[in-house]
Amino acid sequence: MAQAQVPEYVRVVEELFSKYKEFIYVGKYIQRWDAVSKITGKALFTADFLKFYKDPVYVYTVRPKYAHAYIKSIDTTEAERYPGVIKVLTAKDIPGVNDVGYVIPDQPLLADKKVRYIADPIALIVAEDKYVAAEAAELVHVEYEPLPVITDPLEVVDLKTLKEKEHVRIHEERESDIISHFKIRKGDVEKAIKEADVVVENEYRTGMQEHAYLEPEAAIAIPEADGGVTIIASTQCPFDVRKAVARVLGVTQNKVRVIVPAIGGGFGGKEDVVNEIGAKAALAAYYTGRPAVVIHTREESMIGHSKRHPMVAWYRHAAKKDGTLLAVEANIVLDTGAYASLGPFVAWRAIVHSTGPYKVPNARVDTLAVYTNNVYAGAFRGFGNPQVTFAFELQMDALAEELGMDPVDLRLKNILREGDRTVHGQLLTKEHGVGLEETLKRAIEVIDWYRKRKEYSEFAEGTLRKGIGLALLWHGNSIGVEGADYSSATIIINRDGTVTFRTGLTDFGQGAVWGLVLIAAEILGVPPQLFRIEPPDTSSTPDAGPTVASRSTVMGGAATMNAAYKLRKRINELAANMLGCSPDEIVIRAPEKEDVKPSDVEVFCKSDPSKKVKWTDVVEQSFWDGVPLQEFGFFRAPKAEWDEETGQGAPYVTYTFGTMVAEVTVDIETGAVKVDRMVTAYDIGKVINRVGAELHAEGGAIQGLGYALMEEIVHDKNGVVRTYNLSNYYTPLIDDIPDEIIPIWVESGFKRGPFGAKGLGEPSIVAIAPAIVNAINHATKHRFTQIPLTPERIYLGLKRAGKIKL
Amino acid sequence: MSTIFIHRFDVVQPSSLEEALKILAEEGESVTPMAGGTDVMILIRDGVIKVKKILDLWPLRSQLSYIKREDGYVKIGALTTVTELEKSWLVNDKRYAGFRDVIIGFATPYLRSLATVGGNIGTGHPLSDIGVLLLTLDAEVVLLSADGERIVPLKEFYLGKRKINRKPNELITEVRFKEAPGNSSTAFIKFDRRRGHSMGYVLVAAYLALKGNVIEDVKIAFDSIGRPYPERAVKTESFLKGKEFSLENIRKAYNEVLPTEMSRISDYRASAEYRLDLSKVLMKRALLRAKERIESR
Amino acid sequence: MAFDPSKSWDTYPDIEITLNVNGKNYKVKVKPYERLIDVLRYKLGFTGVKEGCGRGECGACVVLMDGELVPSCLVLAVRANGKKIITVEGLAPEGKLHAVQKAFLDTFAVQCGFCFPGFAIAIKHLLDKNPNPSEEEIKEALSGNLCRCGSYYRLIKAAKLASEYVRQGKIYFDVKR
Ligand SMILES: Cc1cc2nc3c(=O)[nH]c(=O)nc-3n(C[C@H](O)[C@H](O)[C@H](O)COP(=O)(O)OP(=O)(O)OC[C@H]3O[C@@H](n4cnc5c(N)ncnc54)[C@H](O)[C@@H]3O)c2cc1C
Ligand code: FES
Numbered sequence A: 001m002a003q004a005q006v007p008e009y010v011r012v013v014e015e016l017f018s019k020y021k022e023f024i025y026v027g028k029y030i031q032r033w034d035a036v037s038k039i040t041g042k043a044l045f046t047a048d049f050l051k052f053y054k055d056p057v058y059v060y061t062v063r064p065k066y067a068h069a070y071i072k073s074i075d076t077t078e079a080e081r082y083p084g085v086i087k088v089l090t091a092k093d094i095p096g097v098n099d100v101g102y103v104i105p106d107q108p109l110l111a112d113k114k115v116r117y118i119a120d121p122i123a124l125i126v127a128e129d130k131y132v133a134a135e136a137a138e139l140v141h142v143e144y145e146p147l148p149v150i151t152d153p154l155e156v157v158d159l160k161t162l163k164e165k166e167h168v169r170i171h172e173e174r175e176s177d178i179i180s181h182f183k184i185r186k187g188d189v190e191k192a193i194k195e196a197d198v199v200v201e202n203e204y205r206t207g208m209q210e211h212a213y214l215e216p217e218a219a220i221a222i223p224e225a226d227g228g229v230t231i232i233a234s235t236q237c238p239f240d241v242r243k244a245v246a247r248v249l250g251v252t253q254n255k256v257r258v259i260v261p262a263i264g265g266g267f268g269g270k271e272d273v274v275n276e277i278g279a280k281a282a283l284a285a286y287y288t289g290r291p292a293v294v295i296h297t298r299e300e301s302m303i304g305h306s307k308r309h310p311m312v313a314w315y316r317h318a319a320k321k322d323g324t325l326l327a328v329e330a331n332i333v334l335d336t337g338a339y340a341s342l343g344p345f346v347a348w349r350a351i352v353h354s355t356g357p358y359k360v361p362n363a364r365v366d367t368l369a370v371y372t373n374n375v376y377a378g379a380f381r382g383f384g385n386p387q388v389t390f391a392f393e394l395q396m397d398a399l400a401e402e403l404g405m406d407p408v409d410l411r412l413k414n415i416l417r418e419g420d421r422t423v424h425g426q427l428l429t430k431e432h433g434v435g436l437e438e439t440l441k442r443a444i445e446v447i448d449w450y451r452k453r454k455e456y457s458e459f460a461e462g463t464l465r466k467g468i469g470l471a472l473l474w475h476g477n478s479i480g481v482e483g484a485d486y487s488s489a490t491i492i493i494n495r496d497g498t499v500t501f502r503t504g505l506t507d508f509g510q511g512a513v514w515g516l517v518l519i520a521a522e523i524l525g526v527p528p529q530l531f532r533i534e535p536p537d538t539s540s541t542p543d544a545g546p547t548v549a550s551r552s553t554v555m556g557g558a559a560t561m562n563a564a565y566k567l568r569k570r571i572n573e574l575a576a577n578m579l580g581c582s583p584d585e586i587v588i589r590a591p592e593k594e595d596v597k598p599s600d601v602e603v604f605c606k607s608d609p610s611k612k613v614k615w616t617d618v619v620e621q622s623f624w625d626g627v628p629l630q631e632f633g634f635f636r637a638p639k640a641e642w643d644e645e646t647g648q649g650a651p652y653v654t655y656t657f658g659t660m661v662a663e664v665t666v667d668i669e670t671g672a673v674k675v676d677r678m679v680t681a682y683d684i685g686k687v688i689n690r691v692g693a694e695l696h697a698e699g700g701a702i703q704g705l706g707y708a709l710m711e712e713i714v715h716d717k718n719g720v721v722r723t724y725n726l727s728n729y730y731t732p733l734i735d736d737i738p739d740e741i742i743p744i745w746v747e748s749g750f751k752r753g754p755f756g757a758k759g760l761g762e763p764s765i766v767a768i769a770p771a772i773v774n775a776i777n778h779a780t781k782h783r784f785t786q787i788p789l790t791p792e793r794i795y796l797g798l799k800r801a802g803k804i805k806l
Numbered sequence B: 001m002s003t004i005f006i007h008r009f010d011v012v013q014p015s016s017l018e019e020a021l022k023i024l025a026e027e028g029e030s031v032t033p034m035a036g037g038t039d040v041m042i043l044i045r046d047g048v049i050k051v052k053k054i055l056d057l058w059p060l061r062s063q064l065s066y067i068k069r070e071d072g073y074v075k076i077g078a079l080t081t082v083t084e085l086e087k088s089w090l091v092n093d094k095r096y097a098g099f100r101d102v103i104i105g106f107a108t109p110y111l112r113s114l115a116t117v118g119g120n121i122g123t124g125h126p127l128s129d130i131g132v133l134l135l136t137l138d139a140e141v142v143l144l145s146a147d148g149e150r151i152v153p154l155k156e157f158y159l160g161k162r163k164i165n166r167k168p169n170e171l172i173t174e175v176r177f178k179e180a181p182g183n184s185s186t187a188f189i190k191f192d193r194r195r196g197h198s199m200g201y202v203l204v205a206a207y208l209a210l211k212g213n214v215i216e217d218v219k220i221a222f223d224s225i226g227r228p229y230p231e232r233a234v235k236t237e238s239f240l241k242g243k244e245f246s247l248e249n250i251r252k253a254y255n256e257v258l259p260t261e262m263s264r265i266s267d268y269r270a271s272a273e274y275r276l277d278l279s280k281v282l283m284k285r286a287l288l289r290a291k292e293r294i295e296s297r
Numbered sequence C: 001m002a003f004d005p006s007k008s009w010d011t012y013p014d015i016e017i018t019l020n021v022n023g024k025n026y027k028v029k030v031k032p033y034e035r036l037i038d039v040l041r042y043k044l045g046f047t048g049v050k051e052g053c054g055r056g057e058c059g060a061c062v063v064l065m066d067g068e069l070v071p072s073c074l075v076l077a078v079r080a081n082g083k084k085i086i087t088v089e090g091l092a093p094e095g096k097l098h099a100v101q102k103a104f105l106d107t108f109a110v111q112c113g114f115c116f117p118g119f120a121i122a123i124k125h126l127l128d129k130n131p132n133p134s135e136e137e138i139k140e141a142l143s144g145n146l147c148r149c150g151s152y153y154r155l156i157k158a159a160k161l162a163s164e165y166v167r168q169g170k171i172y173f174d175v176k177r
């Protein structure tokens, strides 16, 4: 990019990256702003607001008996006459557009012609009481014409030919039940395979994972006098909810206000579903003129919100004797369930990462996302990348075994380093920050890889076996070509010297917004304790784009930098005037103490610290001088490049890299696995929020462990979800965590990230499962290719291979 | 299961056992007894049952919560909670160490303060940890109604899927079993995908009495042998009885005898094949654990 | 279900019960089918009690009832009549933090925070019974509480730290901010 074209907001980020070497707040252990309110039980989550509203109405969703059926008729009369029922709403009552599809308009809010999965909302009971609402739901009589149910994506498409098969169509209104098809075409794969010394080929399967955030979805809608509505909702994306609700109600966006209180976890799952529940609450408020409440039960949450796409993939890798990769070929099918949700974007992210952080001279990859009658799949931490990483990292181990090479040596031979080109032809330079090799080297050193790899190969104690395995990852930062990749933040300095921080980015536990405050504090010199983060509110906080794709720190951080930078500049000039030195010399510093006050903060000249004033005096002066103390910051990533036919271009601004190592003990007689230890080494450019980063490394690993070993949403052949609660959907509990997780941080510095930072939210789960499964494969000397790798799958796999005799 | 079925119901709280029995005598099937409610509340939620009126047994806890030795029996009041079992002498008696296994693996710590012994067998469900263990102790169930007391051996108490040998006017008041001999012990193992909070793919309990290294007596119970409730593997037991305690004999028992009496189901949680093989492994481990306990005195 | 449009929907009796919550007595009318969690949250305003599952599977709703740890989502409100309830709001006097809460801060354990009220009560219950628990005992006591954000390591550390505070007689701490 020529210098002249670099926008001002990018230049600011680059300037600050090169200027700041020492940090006061960034990268330090600093308590998040809402910690006290959360541990005292005072923090208010959406459902908690119910205690403030008298006389609300309760909304309960009527869901179908079948996962796939035409609706012949809906009779609500009996339900409507049930005492306590105020209204029963069906599709015909929707004043605006009956659609809440996220990327494609394929998802009716209330089904009237057809149901496509087992939780498809058909009608809403609006009642005086939640028990009454649930009772009345059974009095809505729906006549169905059942259709064959498809739960296996390979009934829709052939894995080998990638052709759509003859099947009962799920979305007749569309051309095909294949919602997207992405491609990578590079070099001459046929030729490379012919010339290769070794070729390995396998089929991989990954399960449908549930977010299981602890707070189920909730929304409260309060009717406004002008026909508008205010919605309190547990959402990651308030501006998306506003748009969806405005469409459903048929009103303009300024009549819908969405406020986001504390959120009890999201992990990507509180994106599209909140369009649905926000709209349900809004409709009820619209019709009754009373506050309306939708609080999903755990069971409704499990069956009624998006999941992680299951994947079936066929992979073929070809290499030379010395381990050099020659080609990668893959057919990848993602099951997006009944609706597209974010499926097309997930499929795109999957293909971008599908060959791994390696030099791949020849490649042919096809990625398809298809409809089935399963619960719809959408965004979930990692967004398509965990699935493909599972496949390619198992392929790498299979290849290493064929070659008789150590898995580490094979990877060292092929990994991307500075100056290499990705499979898409993107040149990785120093500006991107390419710390993959360092993560690998440091991880294997800390864990003592070579010794353990050898030792565990021979370990056998009764029915116990030990193994060690690793997996590498890359993860493109922010949204790439998926959407408009902008972000924004507003900083307001108040007259008492405190600071108000506003962004439409949401915090659902990950602490990213706190990272933005640390960035602002670093630049302004005002300690983070003096900041107040205002809850996202479409009426006051700027639209910062969705809180997805690990983009908060990178995009939001860069926007925050711009706001803080401009403010600081004005303050420096004012202070320089007051103190009589040059603006470049102004230092703003606070004493180190927990209960710091605005008047403790000092502003002085670097060359002569005796020339000083209080921060509060500077603030006061600026009010007298008319120096504006609020600022809006914006950042937008350079346009991503992607050729639809070949997958060539520059899909992401940069990549987060990492190496995960796992040690396991397997009881071969039962198939039980204990993950003993993990090392998680990430190159995230620069650690901004250290507490948040560590928590991500731990939390992502634990969620990844669940993905690898126990979590799976299971549908029966009728499309009924069998795992609809937290007893039969297994999330890791305190007894399941590894004895230790050792985090390693590599700070390679990304020139266009805030102080060099890259994203971590999603990468923290991406390569956990393949590391654990590679370790299990090492322990059992077997090649398992499916997750969740349950005790049963391990046991029966070994039994079939003749490795077990009871 | 596609939705939830919460609904309203009435509650009656009796002030004495007599009053409770009277209510049952008068209203019979239209009232549902509730002990801890950890099963009843879930059945309502899942739409498995619709209740009109709950008979709250909690007020009777002062009468029906106890663990005592009497007349050569160990008697456990029906409303004894798992937490109370945990605090009792029972778990420190090596003969009954199987209870320790049950308690540690039972649901979650906070559920144990509600879940009762009577409720556990009252569910009639195969995945009843206490019920499975009690089978190996030849326990009896004491039922009381306005008409008097009835005593049913636990193995005859289970009748079918969630069906128990209880008349609508009866309450479970006690479970009891004869004191086990000093050369015996018990063990219980439940295995599932995760260690904490699990239902179990397979539940097994073993009672073992050894004379030297000879198996004087053995009882082995599973969550299911073929029918949808806990049962003993009697053929396997009789094969082992009188034999030397050896891995070889145990292997023979589970490879040659157990499969002749056990038929497992496949469902979304596990296949029949895995359940059978796991039954074998866990049976072996439970017997070994019981033996270790006998010898550790 | 038979219905009678002339009939009001509110046909179940109101039962007056007395609850002592966090040291204060409340008289409150409840329905026979009503759960303790709903009364605590919506009738008395103790929204620190969280509902994560409503099925006894997550531990977010646990409270102490006469000193015992119970899931308030499975307890009928009428059953709590006359009982002493402690919720997270009652761990420390207003403006103070309990040792357990202080330990959560010291270990930087907080993520989304939805699980914390449950963990706080579970740890408090453990320390009441056993002021010097081993790591194994801590894990056992917390084995039924789900933290989906994965703060488990810090929660174990926090429980240890809290036990140290308690043994040193440091029960309440000032809130700095
Ligand atoms: C999250 C969760 C985890 C669980 N984990 C386990 C586990 O690990 N192991 C296990 O075995 N179970 C488990 N259960 C099931 C249940 O908790 C136990 O079976 C418990 O022992 C039931 O006792 P209760 O007192 O709560 O029974 P209730 O729910 O009160 O009653 C169960 C049944 O017995 C009847 N009944 C109860 N008491 C009497 C009586 N005195 N007279 C007549 N009828 C009576 C009731 O009418 C009802 O039909 C779990 C349940 C949940 C919700
Ligand atoms: S809400 Fe009560 S245990 Fe989950």
Ligand code: FES
Pocket: A214, A264, A265, A509, C110, C111, C112, C113, C114, C115, C116, C146, C147, C148, C149, C150, C151
């Ligand atoms: S911090 Fe989110 S569930 Fe524990």
